[in-house]
Amino acid sequence: MHHTALATAVVGLLAGLASATNGDWQQCGGINWTGDTTCGSGAGCVKINPNPSPIDYSQCQPGAAPAPAPTPTTLKTSAVPAPTSTSTPSTPGSPAGTGPGTELQSGYYWIRAVEAPNFHKYLQSNPLYGTGSAVLGDYTTAGQFQVVDGQLVQLVSAPGAAVKLLYGTVSQERSFNNQALLLSWSETKNTYGTFGWQGDGLTWSVAGITRPNSIAWYVCTGQQVYINLGNYMYQTPTGCVDETIHYYNDKHANN
Template identity: 45%
Template sequence: MAFNKYSYLLTTVCLLAGGVASQATAPEWGQCGGIGWSGPTACPSGWYCSVGNPYYSQCLQGTATTTPGGGGGTTTTTASGGSATLVPGWSFIRAVADPNFHKYLQSEVLSTASDAVLGSPSTAAQFQVTGGQLVQSVGGNKLYGVVESRADSTIMKLKLSWSTSPATSGTFNFSGDTLEWSNPAITRPQNNAWLVCPDAQGHGDVYVNLGPYAYQTPAGCADQTIHGYTGSTATA
């Protein structure tokens, strides 16, 4: 068969382009893997690619260490040091059902007043519910869970975020180990109904679900309940 220099050049360009894409670096907090993912798989210096589920891995702060597994020499990867040891009187808060099984409540920008997200166990925050406030411990300081105001009755989900000031409306409480939120001005079918909805960067933003649980779920979101957990460290 005759040599076709144009086909050769096109093939070479495609291979080089694929190599550049695979070597590109994902952004901080960006996606770095998962089934069907064709983007960058490397994270910036000081960050590591954490597997959230088979379809989504995310660049998180820290370093990953690989330790030998038992028997056949398999390995498991965990964040260096894992989560901080739980302080007595506080608890982790996590989802216990797919697609966010054992993802933990935290700040999108760690330990900072920002959106509330479910994320890696290695960066799990610690909480108390006291006086109707959801309190996150931040190095001796506190952040408070704040639910956005409802603009009108057509709004069926309200974003949870963290503030340096206590919430002025709505009440958090634990029913058993399940976190609830209520507001006398809003009627909800289920006070422990939450939604987790990915934002443009793939963070699992947490919302109060004002509609029925597991019915008419907003597109792209997942119905969740979230639960207190008092193990010594956050576990996957």
């Protein structure tokens, strides 16, 4: 009887250890981390990249659980003919969320430009918190973002509500001198290229395309944001300006 009770206790202890998980916003990895790396249901263990330190901390973030692998698609890496018009494409959108408010939520960043004429204009969606155009706008309507597993995500749910995200999606169709790719917001994940951070600068890369400046962007008519595949401040298309955009983690966005 003594041995049976002991065995039962050991089995119970091992079961408890096997099911241990970290709660939302708790540490789940990093340099010298020896604890559990598993997050609760619906959360994912996300590497945090504070500036200027290298990645050395991972945190359980709600809504960041890995999704099933998407069906493989053939990426277009060869140049396609530039459109005959350089006007801003139509990107109809629809409401997707109520928004996280004007106070920065834990685990997310503001993203803003730091050069004229868009100094301290903030990345957001048009319509606000909805699918459609990625634009730079006023600090009072700034979006909140993070890069998770190569995806640029925007938090569009209210604090305390179930986490809802939009994904930055990159068009494979080139425009503006054949050197620009349109960025927009979707409820489905991006399948073309990978987002990341270079210091505090937002980057994008894809196999088969070598970018001279990985943090180079265009802001064109209507404040629409494009990836600049060419050189920064060289042969800038009419109606566009060159920008780099960077994360900012103060409690509130400001101008």
